[in-house]
Structures are given as C-alpha cells and as structure tokens.
Amino acid sequence: MPFDPIKGKHGDWSFKHTPGNPDEITITFKPKHKAGGCKNIRLSQTATVVAYDKAGKVVTSKLDEMYADPDDNPFKHRKDDEITGKDGHQVAIDHLACEGDPYYNGDDKKHDTPSQGDASKKPTDPTTLTDGPGLSLANKKPNIKKIVATFETCAICVETGEILGCVSWQSVATSTDSGDINMKSDKEGKGSADFKKAFKKFIKNHSKVKLGEAKPRWHCPDTSATIRGPGGKFSDPWGQPISDGFRIKWMDERTLTPHKPEKSNMRFRFERDKVGGGQFIGMGEAIKRALESPGGSAVKFSWSGDQIKSVPSIIFTGKADITQDQLAPFVQNESRFTNDFTNVLVYPMSLGHAHVMAKVLTEFEHALANSGGLTTVTLVVGLMGDDPAGAIGQLDRNSIGNLATVMAGLDGTDDELLGAFHYLGINMGRVL
Numbered sequence: 001m002p003f004d005p006i007k008g009k010h011g012d013w014s015f016k017h018t019p020g021n022p023d024e025i026t027i028t029f030k031p032k033h034k035a036g037g038c039k040n041i042r043l044s045q046t047a048t049v050v051a052y053d054k055a056g057k058v059v060t061s062k063l064d065e066m067y068a069d070p071d072d073n074p075f076k077h078r079k080d081d082e083i084t085g086k087d088g089h090q091v092a093i094d095h096l097a098c099e100g101d102p103y104y105n106g107d108d109k110k111h112d113t114p115s116q117g118d119a120s121k122k123p124t125d126p127t128t129l130t131d132g133p134g135l136s137l138a139n140k141k142p143n144i145k146k147i148v149a150t151f152e153t154c155a156i157c158v159e160t161g162e163i164l165g166c167v168s169w170q171s172v173a174t175s176t177d178s179g180d181i182n183m184k185s186d187k188e189g190k191g192s193a194d195f196k197k198a199f200k201k202f203i204k205n206h207s208k209v210k211l212g213e214a215k216p217r218w219h220c221p222d223t224s225a226t227i228r229g230p231g232g233k234f235s236d237p238w239g240q241p242i243s244d245g246f247r248i249k250w251m252d253e254r255t256l257t258p259h260k261p262e263k264s265n266m267r268f269r270f271e272r273d274k275v276g277g278g279q280f281i282g283m284g285e286a287i288k289r290a291l292e293s294p295g296g297s298a299v300k301f302s303w304s305g306d307q308i309k310s311v312p313s314i315i316f317t318g319k320a321d322i323t324q325d326q327l328a329p330f331v332q333n334e335s336r337f338t339n340d341f342t343n344v345l346v347y348p349m350s351l352g353h354a355h356v357m358a359k360v361l362t363e364f365e366h367a368l369a370n371s372g373g374l375t376t377v378t379l380v381v382g383l384m385g386d387d388p389a390g391a392i393g394q395l396d397r398n399s400i401g402n403l404a405t406v407m408a409g410l411d412g413t414d415d416e417l418l419g420a421f422h423y424l425g426i427n428m429g430r431v432l
Helices: 076-081 193-205 244-250 283-292 324-330 335-341 351-363 365-370 397-408 415-428
Strands: 011-018 024-031 041-052 058-060 090-093 127-131 146-157 163-173 180-183 207-209 216-219 238-241 266-268 298-303 313-317 344-348 375-381 389-395
Touching: 011 163, 024 041, 024 146, 024 163, 041 127, 041 193, 076 090, 076 193, 090 193, 127 146, 146 193, 163 193, 193 207, 193 244, 244 351, 283 351, 283 365, 283 375, 283 389, 298 324, 298 335, 298 415, 313 335, 313 351, 313 415, 324 375, 324 389, 344 415, 351 365, 351 397, 365 389, 389 397, 397 415
Parallel strands: 313 344
Antiparallel strands: 011 024, 024 127, 041 058, 041 090, 041 146, 146 163, 163 180, 207 216, 216 238, 266 344, 298 313, 298 375, 375 389
C-alpha cells in the first residue's frame, strides 16, 4: 500500500519512507486549527509482533518465545504492559526500558525525541516521530521464518487524553531483510479497542504519586526510586505531572482535588437578538462527548415554570475561561429561556466535578427526553474545539433535587460551589 497522505477528522497525516535494511518511516500529524482545544499533541503507538513458520502458520506473538536464548530478548521490560488483543496476539505500547510517559515523542529524558504538536496556533505545529523497527532472524528459533510487527500510531491530546486519530502500518522481517515497511491501511482510525486497552494498562503501570504531591506523575516502574546510570550517576525516575483531563479520561483513580478557578461566580445576560444558530445533537451523544472531554462542556439550568420573581439561570462548566459568546448559539428566543435574558450565574468547576456531572446526567437521560419538567437543561459540548454542539431536555423538581444533592456531596467541593449546588436544589428542585 502506498505512503500517500491521509486526511483525518482532527488533522492530516503524512509519511516519509526511507528504504534500507531495515526501512525507516517518519510519521507526521498536522492538527487542524483548534482541534480538540489542544496545545500539546504527541504520538503514541502500540506494537504487535507475530512470528510465522515457513508454512505461514503463527508460531507465537510472545517475544520471550521467539529468541533461541531468552536472555537475548531486548523487550523484557514491556512484558508487564502487554495485553491480549482481539486476535489472541500480545499488544503493548511501544516504549524503551524505563520510559515513563506513553508517548513515542514525549518528554522522557534520554529516551524520547520530543515533538510537540499545537492546534492553538495558526498555522498549527505538527507532531512527528521517526521509527526504524528491525528484527533480525539470526538469533530467533530456527522454525521462525518471518516476523511481522504491526503498529497503530495515534495522535493524543496531552491535556485531555482524547485520541485525535490513528494510522496503522507494518514492518516485515525475513532472512534477507530485517524490516520492510508498508502501510496497513490508507484510512484514519479512531483508536482500536486493543490500542485503548494497552494504553490504559501502560498508564496504570507507569504512573505514581510522588511523596509530598497530590497528583500522579509519569514514572519509570522498571527500577527503584534512584537509578544508577552511566558513570555511576543517579537519574530521576519521575516524569511530568499528568493533567486533570487526561487523568479523568484514562485513570481509575478519579480523586477530586479542591478547586478554586481563577474566574468564579461570573454572570451572563444573553441578548435576544444575539442568540441561536448553534448545532444541536441528541442528549445521549452530547453526554458521551461531555464524558470524553469534560473540560469543554457546560450545563445550563433554566427555570421555565411559574415565577413571581425572576429565578436566575445557572451554568456549571469545566471550562474556566468560558465566554457568553460561546454559549449564545445554544440559547433560543423562547419563553422557557426567559430567565437567560435577565440573569445567569456561571460557576466554573474542576474537571472532576464536570465529569461527575456528566455521569449523573446519564442517569437522567430518559427523563431529559420525556419528563416535561419545569427546568430546561442545556448541555453544550466541544467548547475547546471547532465543533461545539448542544442538546436540550427537561427535568422535574425531584430529578433536579437529586442531581444537586449528589454534586453538593462530592469531596473537594469548596464553599462557593457548594452554595451554587444548594441554590440549584432549593430554587429548581426539591431539596428542603
């Protein structure tokens, strides 16, 4: 398959193939402007290595079983990071011994060649890796006549953990060539189940909280806390801190930390002649996107029932720098949004809180579409990218009260945010 450019949803891929023994490939992902709202994009890839006999039958996909002398296996360090893929073969994130982060071109000192993509600039900055996998058959078991290494290379938004797109390619080793590279597909993928499973296992094994700190960092698991390096010097096993967005998406430990946004308790007042025109999607799809990227979501609660005094609407958002203009397309000039045009309270919250709110909304997905309640709920997603969308539903007083109670009870909720959840429960729900 030729090394033609591949157009993707969030950016475009290009390839430079250098023939040799082994071949070499340079892969470049150039993000679209504002793709995923990412300022730091890196490449991560899985490797699946399968050995075949002369009849073309699989011998093994376990690297230890390929070498005539198992001590010759230079990939022992990845054994704990392997998962069994859907075809029964072993899959792992491609990394060197004592790498912390999962990126091929990340910030691991002495391991990576850093290459940071940036979608916030115009023109955007690409992210690039160069790989030349070579597997000689000379030290393999005699019944092994061919080895096929398959790679799935994905562009990852470091801030949110979102997979922006993936490409797949292969390197084939025979008795005459240690690595003949070819493309496996000419289309972009979204990240296979095998990639996601291996990525998550790597993260689990390569992250740790440093003594005296609250949040995890990337960490080398292959040695003790101090590593004797060249010349007897000691090197540091600790990598960069893991961002809240990435941690929420990929890590099982979803600890909420106390959070005080730089901007808090803002107020909006929408203008009737400057609203509408936004793209709307189903509530289920919107909730799914909010779970994937809580930092780009906002939930607005608008009282649509009887009132003597105006009941200010209230917005909770994981985007601390949200603006009125970003939300105006998802307000409609209808009576149920009357309070949006008088007074709207705005409360930025931690990514952990935003993620939990999206999870709570999943429990009310049916009610949002069918309850006919007196509170209009607007969920806006994609605010960090170039494809924002909204969904609108209704919730009754009991549902609003239950939602407010759950959110108010979360660890790490400061007094200001606690007061906001109480306001929601008292004025639009049944809390008291």
